[in-house]
Amino acid sequence: xxxxxxxxxxxxxxxxxxxxQGLRTPANGKTIYNRxxxxxxxxxxxQASFAYLFGEMVSYAQRRVTDIQDLEKRxxxxxxxxxxxxxxxxxYREPPRSQLRPLNIIALLQFITTVLWKHLFARPAxxxxxxxxxxxxxxxxxxDNEPLVNQYISVPKGMDQLNCAxxxxxxxxxxxxxxxxxARVTAHSMGTKTEGELWPGKTIFLVKFQPEIVxxxxxxxxx
Amino acid sequence: MSYYFAIIGTQDNPLFEYEFGTSxxxxxGVARFPEQARHMNQFxxxxxxxxxxxxxxxxxxxxxxxxxxxxxxFVSCWMTGGNVKFLLLHAPSQPAATTxxxxxxxxxxxxxxxxAIKQFFTEVYENWIKAIMSPFYHVNMEARSPIxxxxxxxxxxxxx
Numbered sequence: 001x002x003x004x005x006x007x008x009x010x011x012x013x014x015x016x017x018x019x020x021q022g023l024r025t026p027a028n029g030k031t032i033y034n035r036x037x038x039x040x041x042x043x044x045x046x047q048a049s050f051a052y053l054f055g056e057m058v059s060y061a062q063r064r065v066t067d068i069q070d071l072e073k074r075x076x077x078x079x080x081x082x083x084x085x086x087x088x089x090x091x092y093r094e095p096p097r098s099q100l101r102p103l104n105i106i107a108l109l110q111f112i113t114t115v116l117w118k119h120l121f122a123r124p125a126x127x128x129x130x131x132x133x134x135x136x137x138x139x140x141x142x143x144d145n146e147p148l149v150n151q152y153i154s155v156p157k158g159m160d161q162l163n164c165a166x167x168x169x170x171x172x173x174x175x176x177x178x179x180x181x182x183a184r185v186t187a188h189s190m191g192t193k194t195e196g197e198l199w200p201g202k203t204i205f206l207v208k209f210q211p212e213i214v215x216x217x218x219x220x221x222x223x
Numbered sequence: 224m225s226y227y228f229a230i231i232g233t234q235d236n237p238l239f240e241y242e243f244g245t246s247x248x249x250x251x252g253v254a255r256f257p258e259q260a261r262h263m264n265q266f267x268x269x270x271x272x273x274x275x276x277x278x279x280x281x282x283x284x285x286x287x288x289x290x291x292x293x294x295x296x297f298v299s300c301w302m303t304g305g306n307v308k309f310l311l312l313h314a315p316s317q318p319a320a321t322t323x324x325x326x327x328x329x330x331x332x333x334x335x336x337x338x339a340i341k342q343f344f345t346e347v348y349e350n351w352i353k354a355i356m357s358p359f360y361h362v363n364m365e366a367r368s369p370i371x372x373x374x375x376x377x378x379x380x381x382x383x
Contacts, residue, residue: 032353032356033370033371033374035353037349037352081361081362085305085355085356087304088304088305088351088352088355089356091303091304092304092348092349092352100283100285101279101283101285101302101304102283103280178362179304179305179306180233216280220280
């Protein structure tokens with residue numbers, strides 16, 4: 001009961017102050033602007049709570065969708081702003097000497113597979129490859145053997161094509177778009193369901209850059 | 224020295240504007256652009272965007288230094304990772320208005336000025352990231368936060 005009066009006092013104070021400034025600030029007066037952008041490396045989030053949240057995000061996206069592509073597109077859209085924002089945040093956290101904007105496709109993808117991946121999943125991506133098909137020089141593949149987001153997702157029988165890592169694809173797409181490399185990123189399941197498969201959840205993120213980006217890359221490479 | 228600071232989004236759309244004067248050497252922090260030239264600031268800054276697009280691919284660093292000049296107006300640029308441009312137009316006060324004692328501070332491309340502007344941009348960048356981290360902020364949205372504005376004002380006072 002002792003704490004009750006203080007709670008009331010806070011509750012009465014906050015709206016009064018907020019209305020006078022037209023802006024509501026926390027009771028201690030500290031906003032996000034008072035807090036540092038760097039955080040200690042050991043600070044991690046609970047995977048259980050993330051899995052719970054992500055499960056809800058998938059079922060939210062699943063409402064009123066007509067097909068699997070539509071669902072994946074919605075998941076992609078949820079991830080897109082995260083990629084945009086992480087790009088700036090992670091560049092800021094880089095040591096000052098390597099605080100460089102990625103200027104070519106390789107630098108950008110390396111930033112994504114190392115810095116971004118380590119930030120999100122605490123390990124780098126498993127592979128980064130360029131498409132060997134000469135007809136599609138604009139395609140790159142990022143491989144993750146065991147996407148963290150899919151760990152507690154079981155895909156129902158009739159929806160084999162669905163890969164909820166489309167959310168991660170959205171994050172990658174956001175980072176590419178933000179850096180000025182417009183791209184379409186899609187997630188594809190590559191693990192076979194056979195017995196003894198080492199990585200049943202293996203996922204490939206196909207990054208397809210827009211033609212003008214490839215053209216610019218060639219032009220910049222020459223000069 | 225008078226300053227005009229603008230943040231330009233990825234589609235060359237303005238997101239934030241602020242006009243101020245120097246607080247160094249006893250300045251009062253009030254911009255003193257000649258009245259008939261003041262409205263030109265936006266045009267000059269907008270005109271320098273073409274040069275930003277050329278320079279941004281040649282150099283990966285965020286601080287692109289002084290990139291453009293239009294008569295007595297100099298434009299410095301900082302490019303964020305998300306392709307948002309910070310542009311600072313700085314105009315030394317007209318020589319007619321002052322005496323010859325201020326030769327050293329008048330040079331807008333001197334290393335000291337460059338460094339001061341860099342520190343200003345770095346501080347604004349930090350606050351910019353905090354502003355865009357808001358889950359309600361979408362790309363190319365105007366920065367309306369009064370606290371963000373306060374912080375930019377403080378950075379301007381501190382370094383320029």
